[in-house]
Amino acid sequence: MQGEGPSLGRRCAFARLGGCNLSCRWCDTPYTWDWTGRSDTGIAYDPKKELRAIPYTEVRDHLVGYDVPLVVVSGGEPLSQQTSLYPLVRDLRGSVHDVEIETNGTIAPDPRLAELVRFNVSPKLAHSGDPKNRRIVGNALAAFTEVPGTAFKFVCRTEADLDEVGALVEQYGLHSVWVMPEGRNQAALDRSFARLRDPVIARGWNLTTRLHITMWGDRRGV
Numbered sequence: 001m002q003g004e005g006p007s008l009g010r011r012c013a014f015a016r017l018g019g020c021n022l023s024c025r026w027c028d029t030p031y032t033w034d035w036t037g038r039s040d041t042g043i044a045y046d047p048k049k050e051l052r053a054i055p056y057t058e059v060r061d062h063l064v065g066y067d068v069p070l071v072v073v074s075g076g077e078p079l080s081q082q083t084s085l086y087p088l089v090r091d092l093r094g095s096v097h098d099v100e101i102e103t104n105g106t107i108a109p110d111p112r113l114a115e116l117v118r119f120n121v122s123p124k125l126a127h128s129g130d131p132k133n134r135r136i137v138g139n140a141l142a143a144f145t146e147v148p149g150t151a152f153k154f155v156c157r158t159e160a161d162l163d164e165v166g167a168l169v170e171q172y173g174l175h176s177v178w179v180m181p182e183g184r185n186q187a188a189l190d191r192s193f194a195r196l197r198d199p200v201i202a203r204g205w206n207l208t209t210r211l212h213i214t215m216w217g218d219r220r221g222v
């Protein structure tokens with residue numbers, strides 16, 4: 001089930017790709033990229049255990065086997081592998097699946113992919129801990145604004161974070177803005193949500209929660 005953003009609540013199958021070009025402190029999937037313990041869990045994951053190369057045809061057949069109308073591709077940063085991702089997405093669209101790609105917005109999308117999917121672009125704010133020149137890439141954001149259907153989804157904790165979002169929205173002309181509370185468990189999610197919900201509405205943006213945390217907690221594979 002898609003737990004976040006414009007398709008929240010839709011039945012879906014998930015493909016989670018390994019590797020990321022950022023290293024957000026509060027990342028909820030550090031096992032996809034953190035081989036040195038840099039995220040705030042402090043755990044150094046073993047890429048030999050976490051990553052597996054699988055032929056795309058096998059991934060495709062597995063995803064189609066779920067018999068659901070939507071496939072969500074996330075990571076890590078899936079666009080780091082966008083050339084290899086294209087045949088999978090092409091085949092899924094051919095079998096009448098909607099496809100959404102979750103991305104951190106730092107890699108401009110391949111136009112062939114952009115024709116086929118919805119991008120949920122989640123640019124990272126200062127509290128992620130990465131330097132601004134790594135997390136905000138102007139030409140990539142500009143390219144995403146041109147792709148019909150793109151949603152910009154910002155992970156926030158406080159009203160000050162919303163000011164940061166506002167500056168990016170203005171600078172890059174972002175449309176379809178969604179704010180999502182940060183939290184890897186229900187208590188943290190509730191805290192962020194309570195601070196954000198009224199100011200987000202007042203600013204004319206959309207609000208999303210993280211329904212999978214509410215339903216299943218911080219478990220892998222959901």
Ligand SMILES: Nc1nc2[nH]cc(C(=O)O)c2c(=O)[nH]1
Binds near residue numbers: 002102
């Ligand atoms: N259910 C569910 N929905 C999600 N939407 C985006 C996710 C992500 O990790 O990018 C995610 C996730 O991890 N689980």
Ligand code: SF4
Binds near residue numbers: 020023104
């Ligand atoms: S961009 Fe996403 S996957 Fe990469 S470190 Fe940040 S939260 Fe994690």
Ligand SMILES: [Mg+2]
Binds near residue numbers: 028029
């Ligand atoms: Mg997640």
